[in-house]
Amino acid sequence: MNRRLSPIQGVLVAVLGLGGLLIVLPFLWMVFTAFKTPDDAYAWPPTLLPKxxxxxxxxxxxxxxxxxxxxxNSLWTSAVIASFNILLGAPAAYAFARLRFPGKSLWFNSHLLSMVVPWQITLIPTFLLVRWFGWVDSFAALIVPSLTSGYAVFMLYQFFRSLPRSLEESVLMDGGSWGTALRYIALPLSSGAVAAVWMLSFLGNWSSFVWPSIVLNSPEKMVLPVGLLALQNHFAINVPVLMAGSALAVLPTIVAYLFVQRYLTDAALSSGMKG
Known part of the structure; x- marks a missing residue:
């Protein structure tokens, strides 16, 4: 038996459908424009499908x-940075969530402070440090400043705090350490949160433009966002070619989401069960 929607539900479905269309339309426009001729791309009135x-x-x-x-270059540097955000951020977040040690509040607040300070303020000091180390125009300049993330620490800290202590206490009673509890209890139970943090870090570095354009000069070291800008310089903004590059640049983000989707769903379900 089909259930009819109430007027309010019908309006809600229509609004959500319109919102979904507005989100998907730019992506479809990008993909279809990649198969157009320049004249077709600039035609007025515009058409979604190529002639x-x-x-x-x-x-x-x-x-x-x-x-x-x-x-x-963009793929492997983004993956390395995202992985180190987890490798370095998870132990720090777990220590803040479970341990007591001198200066804990100071260190934790310093991580929170790093989240609210605009990146433009730290741009010049970071560049001066990179130049002092001799890393300009190297992948080290791209990777090392981003190996740690205050956002990763804070997000994992919030999830670790929600885990029941009883499971970890059983490990400690059996002679295990906090490191053992993190490795075999906390991290497996937090796979969804870890996947979410990894994906957000990967996407953030994949789309990074300002910092790579400052510290990298060699064409063989250039990353994709900076390379797509070169299309505008060489080709006076050939829109179909630029959209072709943008369409290919989106593929890793889609693959990354499909890879971690199951973990994100598991995290949402476990959070709902806890609530």
Missing amino acids: VWIAGNFKKLFELIPFGQMFW
């Missing part, structure tokens, strides 16, 4: 810039 489908924009993309190298 003539062409795949040559993707070939031209690889001819204009070393897209494959830039794609790989």
Whole structure:
């Protein structure tokens, strides 16, 4: 038996559907424009679907810039940074959530402070340090300043605090250490939170533009967001070619989401059961 929607529910569904369309439309526009001719892309009134489908924009993309190298540079540096955010952030967050030690409040508040200070304020001091170490125009300049994240520590800290202490206390009573409890109890139970933090860190570094454009000069070390800007300089903004590069640049974010989706769902379900 089909249940009819009330007027309020019908309006709500319509509003949500319109909101979903507004979110998806720019993505569809980007993908379809990647298969248009320049004249078709600039036509007025604009059309969503190409009049003539062409795949040559993707070939031209690889001819204009070393897209494959830039794609790989962004991929591996973002993955390394996101992984170290977890490796370094999880023990720190667990210590703040479970241990008592001198200066705990000071150290924790310093992490919170790093979250509210605008990155523009720390940009010049960070660059001066990178230059002092001799890391300019190297991947170290791109990776090392981002190995730790106050956001990662804070998000994992909040999740670790919600875990029942009884499971960890049983490990300690059996002679285990806090490190053992973190490895075998806290982290497996927090797989959803860990996956969410990893994905957010990966996406943030994947789309990073300002810092790489400052510290990197060599074309072979350039990352994808900076490389896509070069398309505008060389080609006077050929929109279809630029959209082809943007469409390919979105693929890792989609794959990353599909990879961690199950862990995010498990985290949401476990949080609901706790509530």
